[in-house]
Amino acid sequence: MDTEIVHEPGCGVSGDDRSGFAAAVAAARGADLCVAVVGDRAGMFGNGTSGEGCDAEDLRLPGAQADLLAELLATGTPVVVVVVSGRPYALGEVHPRTAGLVQAFMPGQEGAAAIAGVLSGRIHPAGKLPVQIPRRPGGQPGTYLQPPLGRNTHGISSIDPTPLFPFGYGRSYTTFEVDDPRPSATEIPTDGEFAVSVRVRNTGARSGHEVVQLYLRDPVAQVTRPARQLAGFARVRLEPGASARVRFHVHADRTAFTGRDLRRIVEPGEVEVLLGASSADLPCRVTVRLTGPTRVVGHDRRLTTPVDRQQGEAADADGH
Numbered sequence: 001m002d003t004e005i006v007h008e009p010g011c012g013v014s015g016d017d018r019s020g021f022a023a024a025v026a027a028a029r030g031a032d033l034c035v036a037v038v039g040d041r042a043g044m045f046g047n048g049t050s051g052e053g054c055d056a057e058d059l060r061l062p063g064a065q066a067d068l069l070a071e072l073l074a075t076g077t078p079v080v081v082v083v084v085s086g087r088p089y090a091l092g093e094v095h096p097r098t099a100g101l102v103q104a105f106m107p108g109q110e111g112a113a114a115i116a117g118v119l120s121g122r123i124h125p126a127g128k129l130p131v132q133i134p135r136r137p138g139g140q141p142g143t144y145l146q147p148p149l150g151r152n153t154h155g156i157s158s159i160d161p162t163p164l165f166p167f168g169y170g171r172s173y174t175t176f177e178v179d180d181p182r183p184s185a186t187e188i189p190t191d192g193e194f195a196v197s198v199r200v201r202n203t204g205a206r207s208g209h210e211v212v213q214l215y216l217r218d219p220v221a222q223v224t225r226p227a228r229q230l231a232g233f234a235r236v237r238l239e240p241g242a243s244a245r246v247r248f249h250v251h252a253d254r255t256a257f258t259g260r261d262l263r264r265i266v267e268p269g270e271v272e273v274l275l276g277a278s279s280a281d282l283p284c285r286v287t288v289r290l291t292g293p294t295r296v297v298g299h300d301r302r303l304t305t306p307v308d309r310q311q312g313e314a315a316d317a318d319g320h
Contacts, residue, residue: 006031010072013041014049014063021068029075033099035119036072038065039085042106050086050106058137059090066094073097082115092135092164103133121173126209126235128170128278132163143167144279145226168213168230168278174204174240178212178276181284189292190252190266197247198275198284202238209237212246214305215282217272222260228274228282232305245310248275252290253302259294266295 010024011017028034038061045053049062060066072079078099083089086106095101102125104115117123132142138159144167149156177200184195200212214232218225232248250273252266259265268290276282 010036010068011064013039013065016064018064018067021064021071024068025071025075028072028077028079031077034072034075034077034079035082036069036079037082037084038069039083039089039104040087040106042086056087059088059134060137061089069094080119082119084111084115088131088133090134090137090164095164103129124174124206124208125172126170126211128168128211128213129165130167132167133165133169135160135162135164145229147224148227150227166278166280168211169280170211170278172208172210174202174206174208176208176210176238176277177201177203178210178284181273181275181286183273183286183288186287187289187291188252190268190290190295191292192290193249193251194288195247195249196273196275196286196288197245199243199245200236200238201243202240205240207237207239209235210277211235213276213278213282214248214250215274215279216250216255217274218255218257218267218269219272220269221257221267223257225257228279230279232307234307234309236309242311247308247310249306249308251302251305252295253297254305255290256297256301264297264301266290266297268292268294 006027008020008024008027010020040050040062041048043051043054048054069081080100081094081098082102082104084104084106091101102115102118104111107114114123118125132144142161142163178198180199182197188194198212200210202208212234213230215228216231217228231250231254234246236244236246238244255271256264256266270287270289273286273288274282275284
């Protein structure tokens with residue numbers, strides 16, 4: 001297929017020079033598709049927009065980039081926005097109007113080829129966000145490790161802190177479904193271990209990878225605990241229509257936290273196990289009760305969650 005690519009700089013990464021807007025908008029208006037690359041310039045101590053000593057007053061895109069995007073989106077041409085940045089920027093006003101949105105956190109010297117592969121479909125995207133993407137410029141980078149009141153579900157604040165994209169989020173060119181949770185036990189001692197498995201299915205028309213994520217929640221503890229905390233994950237490749245059963249082996253040490261006396265402890269009580277595709281997409285839930293005395297743990301505690309997988313029809317028949 002013959003393809004003509006027209007490039008216009010539009011504007012710089014920083015500064016307020018808008019002299020290139022008209023040419024960029026004209027090129028977008030005459031194109032079948034516009035790929036708008038925005039973001040940061042790496043540097044140190046003020047010589048860039050992201051890096052050591054390069055802070056930001058808010059989370060708007062640097063310089064005039066947000067204004068350029070607004071004009072490109074107004075052309076009516078489908079716009080795919082690629083954000084190459086060192087920090088998460090607020091994209092709440094941009095996302096609903098784009099044909100696609102790719103977040104690339106300073107991908108390095110091979111980044112251009114990787115991004116081109118994703119945009120062309122040669123590479124199947126399967127990445128998951130290691131941070132949250134804010135909705136508004138004033139929403140400073142938050143963490144999914146917030147306590148229950150941090151979600152503002154009770155009208156505590158007039159500002160909604162819900163991110164545009166949550167921790168662990170990521171889309172691909174196919175779709176997946178995570179269901180059918182099966183725990184090996186619902187009660188273990190505070191030095192014990194349990195396994196929990198889920199089925200993941202490729203419900204789309206293309207092969208791809210899904211990253212199944214396991215979170216833990218301790219609803220009652222002697223100190224305030226996060227509403228959910230990542231404790232395990234597994235990357236699974238599936239053909240269209242195929243399924244696999246993913247099993248996580250969770251030791252009680254994975255529930256450990258620093259108590260009021262500043263010692264790391266495993267405390268008896270109920271722990272909720274949440275599984276799904278991101279910190280905000282967790283359709284599978286089971287409850288496991290830890291029994292016995294509170295146990296002090298040290299540097300030799302379990303710090304990983306081993307995973308095993310079973311493919312095909314056997315995965316649907318046997319999850320243990």
